[in-house]
Amino acid sequence: MSKDTFVFTSSTLRSLRLQREMLEWEDRRRAASRQYASRRYQLASRSPLSLPRPSRRIQYCRDPAVHNALYTGDVPRVQSIFKDETTADVIVETISEELVWSAEMGLWVLTPQKKHTSPLSITAARGYRDCVKHLLLQGAQVDAMVGGRAALHESCASHRAECTRLLLGYGANPNIFSEEGLAPLHLCTTQETLPCAQLLLEYGALVNQHTRDHRASPLHVAAKHGLDDHVKLYLCYGANVAHRNREGETALNAACASADRPEDAGRYYQVAKRLLDAGADVRIAGRKNHTPLHNACSNCHLRLVELLLQHGAEVNVSNCAGYTPMDCALQAVEDYLEGEPERVAVALLDHGAAPVNPKMLKFCASSPRVMEVVLNSYDRVLSCDSWVGSVPPEVWRKHQRFYDSVLRLVNQPRPLQHLTRCAVRKQLGTRCHLGVAELKLPSSLKDYLRLPLEGCLK
Structure with missing residues:
Protein backbone atom coordinates (compact mmCIF):
# COMPACT_ATOMS: atom_id res chain seq x y z
CA MET A 1 0.00 0.00 0.00
CA SER A 2 1.33 3.46 -0.86
CA LYS A 3 2.41 5.66 2.01
CA ASP A 4 0.09 8.36 0.63
CA THR A 5 -3.02 6.22 1.13
CA PHE A 6 -4.82 4.95 4.21
CA VAL A 7 -7.62 2.53 5.02
CA PHE A 8 -11.09 4.03 5.50
CA THR A 9 -12.73 2.69 8.65
CA SER A 10 -16.46 2.11 8.84
CA SER A 11 -16.91 5.24 10.94
CA THR A 12 -14.94 7.29 8.43
CA LEU A 13 -17.05 6.01 5.56
CA ARG A 14 -20.20 6.74 7.53
CA SER A 15 -19.00 10.27 8.25
CA LEU A 16 -18.21 10.87 4.60
CA ARG A 17 -21.60 9.54 3.57
CA LEU A 18 -23.37 11.79 6.07
CA GLN A 19 -21.38 14.76 4.87
CA ARG A 20 -22.26 14.02 1.25
CA GLU A 21 -25.96 13.65 2.12
CA MET A 22 -25.89 16.93 4.01
CA LEU A 23 -24.29 18.73 1.10
CA GLU A 24 -26.84 17.27 -1.32
CA TRP A 25 -29.68 18.29 1.00
CA GLU A 26 -28.27 21.81 1.27
CA ASP A 27 -28.03 22.05 -2.52
CA ARG A 28 -31.69 21.00 -2.87
CA ARG A 29 -32.76 23.48 -0.21
CA ARG A 30 -30.94 26.35 -1.89
CA ALA A 31 -32.33 25.39 -5.29
CA ALA A 32 -35.87 25.37 -3.89
CA SER A 33 -35.25 28.71 -2.21
CA ARG A 34 -34.00 30.23 -5.46
CA GLN A 35 -36.98 28.84 -7.37
CA TYR A 36 -39.41 30.26 -4.81
CA ALA A 37 -37.71 33.67 -4.91
CA SER A 38 -37.77 33.64 -8.71
CA ARG A 39 -41.51 32.94 -8.83
CA ARG A 40 -42.23 35.73 -6.37
CA TYR A 41 -40.16 38.13 -8.43
CA GLN A 42 -41.99 37.16 -11.64
CA LEU A 43 -45.37 37.71 -10.00
CA ALA A 44 -44.27 41.03 -8.61
CA SER A 45 -42.96 42.18 -11.98
CA ARG A 46 -46.43 41.77 -13.49
CA SER A 47 -47.98 43.99 -10.84
CA PRO A 48 -48.24 47.75 -11.29
CA LEU A 49 -46.43 48.06 -7.97
CA SER A 50 -43.53 45.92 -9.06
CA LEU A 51 -40.67 45.50 -6.62
CA PRO A 52 -37.17 46.73 -7.45
CA ARG A 53 -34.76 44.21 -8.90
CA PRO A 54 -33.10 42.35 -6.02
CA SER A 55 -29.38 42.57 -5.43
CA ARG A 56 -27.21 39.90 -6.95
CA ARG A 57 -27.73 36.43 -5.57
CA ILE A 58 -25.21 35.15 -3.04
CA VAL A 207 -8.17 54.78 20.10
CA ASN A 208 -10.78 54.71 22.89
CA GLN A 209 -13.33 52.52 21.09
CA HIS A 210 -14.33 49.71 23.42
CA THR A 211 -15.50 46.20 22.70
CA ARG A 212 -19.23 45.73 22.59
CA ASP A 213 -19.61 43.23 25.43
CA HIS A 214 -16.74 43.80 27.87
CA ARG A 215 -16.16 47.50 27.10
CA ALA A 216 -12.41 46.92 26.90
CA SER A 217 -10.42 49.58 25.08
CA PRO A 218 -7.40 48.90 22.83
CA LEU A 219 -5.29 50.08 25.80
CA HIS A 220 -6.82 47.31 27.92
CA VAL A 221 -5.98 44.77 25.24
CA ALA A 222 -2.39 45.95 24.90
CA ALA A 223 -1.88 46.04 28.68
CA LYS A 224 -3.37 42.58 29.10
CA HIS A 225 -0.87 41.16 26.58
CA GLY A 226 2.10 43.10 27.91
CA LEU A 227 2.63 45.14 24.72
CA ASP A 228 4.62 48.18 25.82
CA ASP A 229 5.06 49.57 22.27
CA HIS A 230 1.32 49.37 21.66
CA VAL A 231 0.62 51.09 24.98
CA LYS A 232 3.06 53.87 24.07
CA LEU A 233 1.41 54.26 20.66
CA TYR A 234 -2.12 54.43 22.07
CA LEU A 235 -1.12 56.95 24.72
CA CYS A 236 0.38 59.16 22.00
CA TYR A 237 -3.02 59.09 20.25
CA GLY A 238 -4.85 60.10 23.44
CA ALA A 239 -5.84 56.78 25.01
CA ASN A 240 -7.73 57.23 28.28
CA VAL A 241 -5.84 55.52 31.12
CA ALA A 242 -8.83 56.00 33.44
CA HIS A 243 -11.29 54.08 31.22
CA ARG A 244 -12.81 51.12 33.06
CA ASN A 245 -14.24 48.03 31.40
CA ARG A 246 -17.50 46.38 32.35
CA GLU A 247 -15.89 44.82 35.43
CA GLY A 248 -14.49 48.16 36.54
CA GLU A 249 -10.88 47.43 35.64
CA THR A 250 -8.46 49.93 34.16
CA ALA A 251 -5.61 49.04 31.84
CA LEU A 252 -3.30 48.99 34.89
CA ASN A 253 -5.52 46.38 36.54
CA ALA A 254 -5.39 44.30 33.37
CA ALA A 255 -1.58 44.47 33.16
CA CYS A 256 -1.05 43.48 36.79
CA ALA A 257 -3.56 40.63 36.59
CA SER A 258 -1.95 39.17 33.46
CA ALA A 259 1.67 39.24 34.70
CA ASP A 260 1.51 35.63 35.89
CA ARG A 261 4.57 34.17 34.14
CA PRO A 262 8.06 34.96 35.46
CA GLU A 263 9.51 35.02 31.94
CA ASP A 264 7.14 37.87 31.02
CA ALA A 265 7.79 39.91 34.17
CA GLY A 266 9.90 42.54 32.42
CA ARG A 267 7.30 43.29 29.73
CA TYR A 268 4.48 43.83 32.22
CA TYR A 269 6.67 45.95 34.46
CA GLN A 270 7.37 48.31 31.55
CA VAL A 271 3.67 48.49 30.67
CA ALA A 272 2.67 49.26 34.25
CA LYS A 273 5.40 51.89 34.59
CA ARG A 274 4.29 53.61 31.40
CA LEU A 275 0.65 53.62 32.53
CA LEU A 276 1.57 55.01 35.94
CA ASP A 277 3.72 57.71 34.36
CA ALA A 278 0.68 58.62 32.23
CA GLY A 279 -1.45 59.11 35.34
CA ALA A 280 -3.05 55.71 35.98
CA ASP A 281 -4.65 55.47 39.44
CA VAL A 282 -2.98 52.72 41.47
CA ARG A 283 -5.90 52.51 43.93
CA ILE A 284 -8.75 51.63 41.54
CA ALA A 285 -10.22 48.21 42.28
CA GLY A 286 -11.71 46.10 39.53
CA ARG A 287 -13.09 42.58 39.41
CA LYS A 288 -13.82 41.21 42.91
CA ASN A 289 -12.45 44.47 44.32
CA HIS A 290 -8.91 43.50 43.38
CA THR A 291 -6.57 46.47 43.20
CA PRO A 292 -3.48 46.33 40.96
CA LEU A 293 -1.49 45.48 44.12
CA HIS A 294 -3.75 42.49 44.86
CA ASN A 295 -3.10 41.22 41.35
CA ALA A 296 0.66 41.81 41.45
CA CYS A 297 0.90 39.99 44.79
CA SER A 298 -1.16 37.09 43.47
CA ASN A 299 1.43 36.75 40.70
CA CYS A 300 4.38 37.18 43.08
CA HIS A 301 5.77 39.91 40.83
CA LEU A 302 8.32 41.62 43.09
CA ARG A 303 9.31 44.53 40.80
CA LEU A 304 5.67 45.28 40.04
CA VAL A 305 4.77 45.17 43.73
CA GLU A 306 7.58 47.60 44.54
CA LEU A 307 6.55 49.89 41.68
CA LEU A 308 2.94 50.02 42.84
CA LEU A 309 4.00 50.67 46.43
CA GLN A 310 6.21 53.54 45.27
CA HIS A 311 3.15 55.10 43.62
CA GLY A 312 1.05 54.95 46.78
CA ALA A 313 -0.73 51.59 46.60
CA GLU A 314 -2.61 50.80 49.82
CA VAL A 315 -1.24 47.68 51.51
CA ASN A 316 -4.10 46.95 53.91
CA VAL A 317 -7.13 47.33 51.65
CA SER A 318 -9.31 44.20 51.39
CA ASN A 319 -10.94 42.67 48.32
CA CYS A 320 -14.50 41.32 48.28
CA ALA A 321 -13.34 38.11 50.01
CA GLY A 322 -11.68 40.08 52.80
CA TYR A 323 -8.11 39.36 51.62
CA THR A 324 -5.37 41.96 51.74
CA PRO A 325 -2.48 42.08 49.25
CA MET A 326 -0.37 40.20 51.81
CA ASP A 327 -3.01 37.46 51.98
CA CYS A 328 -2.91 37.19 48.19
CA ALA A 329 0.88 36.97 48.26
CA LEU A 330 0.79 34.14 50.81
CA GLN A 331 -1.80 32.23 48.79
CA ALA A 332 0.55 32.39 45.78
CA VAL A 333 3.66 31.16 47.62
CA GLU A 334 3.33 27.52 46.63
CA ASP A 335 3.07 28.41 42.93
CA TYR A 336 6.07 30.76 42.99
CA LEU A 337 8.59 29.16 45.34
CA GLU A 338 11.39 30.06 42.90
CA GLY A 339 10.23 33.68 42.60
CA GLU A 340 11.51 34.89 45.99
CA PRO A 341 8.06 35.34 47.57
CA GLU A 342 9.74 36.27 50.88
CA ARG A 343 10.94 39.52 49.28
CA VAL A 344 7.35 40.37 48.31
CA ALA A 345 6.33 39.83 51.96
CA VAL A 346 9.18 42.07 53.19
CA ALA A 347 8.22 44.81 50.71
CA LEU A 348 4.63 44.79 51.95
CA LEU A 349 5.66 44.80 55.61
CA ASP A 350 8.10 47.66 54.95
CA HIS A 351 5.17 49.72 53.64
CA GLY A 352 3.01 49.13 56.70
CA ALA A 353 1.23 45.85 56.02
CA ALA A 354 -0.61 44.67 59.13
CA PRO A 355 0.41 41.38 60.80
CA VAL A 356 -0.99 38.38 58.98
CA ASN A 357 -4.04 36.53 60.26
CA PRO A 358 -2.64 33.26 61.73
CA LYS A 359 -5.15 31.32 59.61
CA MET A 360 -3.25 32.42 56.49
CA LEU A 361 0.04 30.86 57.62
CA LYS A 362 -0.94 27.48 56.21
CA PHE A 363 -0.48 28.88 52.71
CA CYS A 364 3.22 29.58 53.26
CA ALA A 365 3.95 26.58 55.48
CA SER A 366 6.05 24.93 52.76
CA SER A 367 8.33 27.97 52.44
CA PRO A 368 10.53 28.42 55.54
CA ARG A 369 11.86 31.71 54.15
CA VAL A 370 8.40 33.29 53.85
CA MET A 371 7.37 31.80 57.18
CA GLU A 372 10.42 33.33 58.89
CA VAL A 373 9.67 36.80 57.50
CA VAL A 374 6.01 36.65 58.52
CA LEU A 375 6.63 35.26 62.00
CA ASN A 376 9.24 37.94 62.65
CA SER A 377 6.54 40.56 62.11
CA TYR A 378 4.90 39.36 65.37
CA ASP A 379 6.17 40.14 68.84
CA ARG A 380 5.60 36.50 69.76
CA VAL A 381 4.96 33.16 68.06
CA LEU A 382 1.33 32.13 68.32
CA SER A 383 0.01 28.59 68.23
CA CYS A 384 1.16 26.56 65.20
CA ASP A 385 -1.94 24.37 65.08
CA SER A 386 -3.32 26.24 62.05
CA TRP A 387 -0.33 25.54 59.79
CA VAL A 388 2.06 22.91 61.15
CA GLY A 389 0.09 20.07 59.55
CA SER A 390 0.43 21.71 56.12
CA VAL A 391 4.21 21.36 56.01
CA PRO A 392 5.20 18.53 53.62
CA PRO A 393 7.33 15.89 55.41
CA GLU A 394 10.22 16.30 52.97
CA VAL A 395 10.26 20.06 53.55
CA TRP A 396 10.19 19.55 57.31
CA ARG A 397 13.17 17.18 57.14
CA LYS A 398 15.14 19.56 54.92
CA HIS A 399 14.47 22.59 57.14
CA GLN A 400 14.03 20.88 60.51
CA ARG A 401 16.26 23.39 62.28
CA PHE A 402 13.91 26.21 61.36
CA TYR A 403 10.66 24.43 62.21
CA ASP A 404 12.07 23.16 65.53
CA SER A 405 13.04 26.72 66.45
CA VAL A 406 9.50 27.89 65.75
CA LEU A 407 7.96 25.17 67.91
CA ARG A 408 10.28 26.03 70.81
CA LEU A 409 9.10 29.65 70.78
CA VAL A 410 5.34 29.00 70.71
CA ASN A 411 3.79 31.28 73.36
CA GLN A 412 7.26 32.01 74.72
CA PRO A 413 8.70 35.53 75.10
CA ARG A 414 10.92 36.66 72.24
CA PRO A 415 14.34 38.24 72.98
CA LEU A 416 14.42 41.92 73.89
CA GLN A 417 16.29 42.66 70.65
CA HIS A 418 13.40 41.28 68.60
CA LEU A 419 10.80 43.12 70.68
CA THR A 420 12.73 46.33 70.11
CA ARG A 421 12.75 45.66 66.37
CA CYS A 422 8.98 45.19 66.38
CA ALA A 423 8.50 48.43 68.29
CA VAL A 424 10.74 50.44 65.93
CA ARG A 425 9.10 49.05 62.82
CA LYS A 426 5.64 49.73 64.24
CA GLN A 427 6.63 53.31 64.99
CA LEU A 428 7.93 53.85 61.46
CA GLY A 429 4.77 52.31 59.99
CA THR A 430 4.33 52.96 56.26
CA ARG A 431 7.68 54.80 56.16
CA CYS A 432 9.64 51.78 57.33
CA HIS A 433 11.21 51.30 53.89
CA LEU A 434 12.64 54.83 54.05
CA GLY A 435 12.89 55.46 57.78
CA VAL A 436 15.32 52.66 58.60
CA ALA A 437 18.00 54.20 56.40
CA GLU A 438 17.59 57.56 58.17
CA LEU A 439 18.10 56.17 61.66
CA LYS A 440 21.43 56.99 63.28
CA LEU A 441 22.32 53.39 63.98
CA PRO A 442 25.16 51.05 63.01
CA SER A 443 24.65 49.35 59.67
CA SER A 444 24.36 45.96 61.36
CA LEU A 445 21.34 47.15 63.38
CA LYS A 446 19.77 48.70 60.30
CA ASP A 447 20.10 45.35 58.53
CA TYR A 448 18.48 43.63 61.49
CA LEU A 449 15.51 45.99 61.30
CA ARG A 450 14.97 44.95 57.66
CA LEU A 451 14.02 41.38 58.70
CA PRO A 452 17.03 39.46 57.33
CA LEU A 453 16.78 35.70 56.89
CA GLU A 454 18.75 33.68 59.44
CA GLY A 455 17.36 30.19 58.89
CA CYS A 456 15.77 29.98 62.36
CA LEU A 457 13.84 32.05 64.87
CA LYS A 458 15.59 33.51 67.91
Missing part, protein backbone atom coordinates in the same frame (compact mmCIF):
# COMPACT_ATOMS: atom_id res chain seq x y z
CA GLN A 59 -23.14 32.31 -4.38
CA TYR A 60 -21.36 29.63 -2.39
CA CYS A 61 -18.20 27.86 -3.41
CA ARG A 62 -17.12 24.46 -2.14
CA ASP A 63 -14.71 23.64 -4.94
CA PRO A 64 -11.41 22.35 -3.44
CA ALA A 65 -9.49 23.68 -6.44
CA VAL A 66 -10.75 27.20 -5.77
CA HIS A 67 -10.02 26.85 -2.07
CA ASN A 68 -6.50 25.67 -2.83
CA ALA A 69 -5.82 28.63 -5.11
CA LEU A 70 -6.88 31.06 -2.36
CA TYR A 71 -5.12 29.38 0.53
CA THR A 72 -1.85 29.03 -1.36
CA GLY A 73 -1.92 32.50 -2.90
CA ASP A 74 -1.77 31.20 -6.48
CA VAL A 75 -2.07 34.56 -8.24
CA PRO A 76 -2.54 33.27 -11.83
CA ARG A 77 -5.24 30.85 -10.69
CA VAL A 78 -6.98 33.51 -8.61
CA GLN A 79 -6.93 35.88 -11.60
CA SER A 80 -8.40 33.22 -13.87
CA ILE A 81 -11.18 32.28 -11.42
CA PHE A 82 -12.26 35.64 -10.02
CA LYS A 83 -12.99 37.79 -13.05
CA ASP A 84 -15.93 39.93 -11.97
CA GLU A 85 -17.82 41.35 -9.03
CA THR A 86 -20.00 38.29 -8.62
CA THR A 87 -17.16 35.80 -8.30
CA ALA A 88 -15.05 38.15 -6.17
CA ASP A 89 -17.78 38.18 -3.51
CA VAL A 90 -18.50 34.47 -3.53
CA ILE A 91 -18.83 32.88 -0.08
CA VAL A 92 -16.23 30.18 0.47
CA GLU A 93 -17.80 27.31 2.38
CA THR A 94 -15.88 24.56 4.12
CA ILE A 95 -17.16 21.67 6.19
CA SER A 96 -15.18 20.15 9.02
CA GLU A 97 -15.96 17.48 11.56
CA GLU A 98 -16.37 18.83 15.08
CA LEU A 99 -17.27 17.12 18.33
CA VAL A 100 -20.79 18.09 19.39
CA TRP A 101 -22.66 16.83 22.44
CA SER A 102 -25.75 14.82 21.53
CA ALA A 103 -28.35 14.91 24.31
CA GLU A 104 -30.38 12.17 22.59
CA MET A 105 -27.45 9.76 22.33
CA GLY A 106 -25.79 10.88 25.55
CA LEU A 107 -22.33 11.16 24.03
CA TRP A 108 -20.06 13.32 21.92
CA VAL A 109 -20.44 12.78 18.18
CA LEU A 110 -18.58 14.07 15.15
CA THR A 111 -20.89 16.44 13.30
CA PRO A 112 -20.21 18.30 10.06
CA GLN A 113 -19.93 22.02 10.76
CA LYS A 114 -20.06 24.66 8.05
CA LYS A 115 -17.67 27.58 8.09
CA HIS A 116 -18.02 30.59 5.83
CA THR A 117 -15.43 33.12 4.78
CA SER A 118 -14.61 35.22 1.75
CA PRO A 119 -11.81 35.16 -0.82
CA LEU A 120 -10.73 38.58 0.44
CA SER A 121 -10.53 37.41 4.05
CA ILE A 122 -8.57 34.28 3.15
CA THR A 123 -5.94 36.08 1.14
CA ALA A 124 -5.69 39.04 3.54
CA ALA A 125 -5.15 36.75 6.52
CA ARG A 126 -2.27 35.03 4.71
CA GLY A 127 -0.63 38.16 3.42
CA TYR A 128 -1.21 37.52 -0.30
CA ARG A 129 -1.17 41.16 -1.29
CA ASP A 130 -1.39 40.61 -5.05
CA CYS A 131 -4.42 38.37 -4.63
CA VAL A 132 -6.06 40.93 -2.33
CA LYS A 133 -5.45 43.69 -4.85
CA HIS A 134 -6.88 41.64 -7.73
CA LEU A 135 -10.05 40.85 -5.77
CA LEU A 136 -10.51 44.50 -4.84
CA LEU A 137 -10.05 45.56 -8.47
CA GLN A 138 -12.71 43.04 -9.48
CA GLY A 139 -15.19 44.68 -7.11
CA ALA A 140 -14.95 42.63 -3.91
CA GLN A 141 -16.74 44.42 -1.07
CA VAL A 142 -13.95 45.61 1.20
CA ASP A 143 -16.12 45.59 4.35
CA ALA A 144 -18.07 42.43 3.61
CA MET A 145 -18.78 40.57 6.86
CA VAL A 146 -18.57 36.85 6.13
CA GLY A 147 -18.14 34.29 8.90
CA GLY A 148 -18.31 36.99 11.55
CA ARG A 149 -15.31 39.05 10.42
CA ALA A 150 -14.28 41.42 7.67
CA ALA A 151 -11.03 41.09 5.75
CA LEU A 152 -9.51 43.91 7.82
CA HIS A 153 -10.08 41.93 11.01
CA GLU A 154 -8.24 38.97 9.51
CA SER A 155 -5.28 40.96 8.22
CA CYS A 156 -4.76 42.70 11.58
CA ALA A 157 -5.16 39.55 13.65
CA SER A 158 -2.56 37.84 11.44
CA HIS A 159 -0.25 40.92 11.47
CA ARG A 160 -0.31 41.37 7.68
CA ALA A 161 0.64 45.04 7.47
CA GLU A 162 0.81 45.30 3.66
CA CYS A 163 -2.64 43.82 3.25
CA THR A 164 -3.94 46.06 6.02
CA ARG A 165 -2.55 49.10 4.23
CA LEU A 166 -4.12 47.97 0.94
CA LEU A 167 -7.54 47.37 2.48
CA LEU A 168 -7.52 50.73 4.23
CA GLY A 169 -6.42 52.41 1.01
CA TYR A 170 -9.47 50.93 -0.71
CA GLY A 171 -11.78 52.39 1.92
CA ALA A 172 -12.00 49.69 4.58
CA ASN A 173 -13.66 50.96 7.76
CA PRO A 174 -10.97 50.98 10.50
CA ASN A 175 -13.68 50.89 13.19
CA ILE A 176 -15.82 48.06 11.81
CA PHE A 177 -17.13 45.66 14.44
CA SER A 178 -17.02 41.91 14.05
CA GLU A 179 -19.96 39.78 15.14
CA GLU A 180 -18.08 39.30 18.43
CA GLY A 181 -18.06 43.05 18.96
CA LEU A 182 -14.37 43.61 18.24
CA ALA A 183 -12.83 46.36 16.12
CA PRO A 184 -9.60 45.62 14.18
CA LEU A 185 -7.57 47.48 16.82
CA HIS A 186 -8.78 45.01 19.46
CA LEU A 187 -7.23 42.18 17.46
CA CYS A 188 -3.73 43.64 17.62
CA THR A 189 -2.62 41.33 20.42
CA THR A 190 1.00 40.50 19.57
CA GLN A 191 4.15 42.53 19.14
CA GLU A 192 4.08 41.79 15.40
CA THR A 193 0.76 43.64 15.03
CA LEU A 194 2.28 47.04 15.91
CA PRO A 195 2.53 48.18 12.24
CA CYS A 196 -1.13 47.25 11.74
CA ALA A 197 -2.12 49.24 14.82
CA GLN A 198 -0.20 52.25 13.51
CA LEU A 199 -1.94 52.01 10.13
CA LEU A 200 -5.37 51.73 11.71
CA LEU A 201 -4.81 54.84 13.80
CA GLU A 202 -3.44 56.76 10.80
CA TYR A 203 -6.62 55.92 8.87
CA GLY A 204 -8.94 57.06 11.65
CA ALA A 205 -9.35 54.18 14.08
CA LEU A 206 -10.79 55.36 17.41
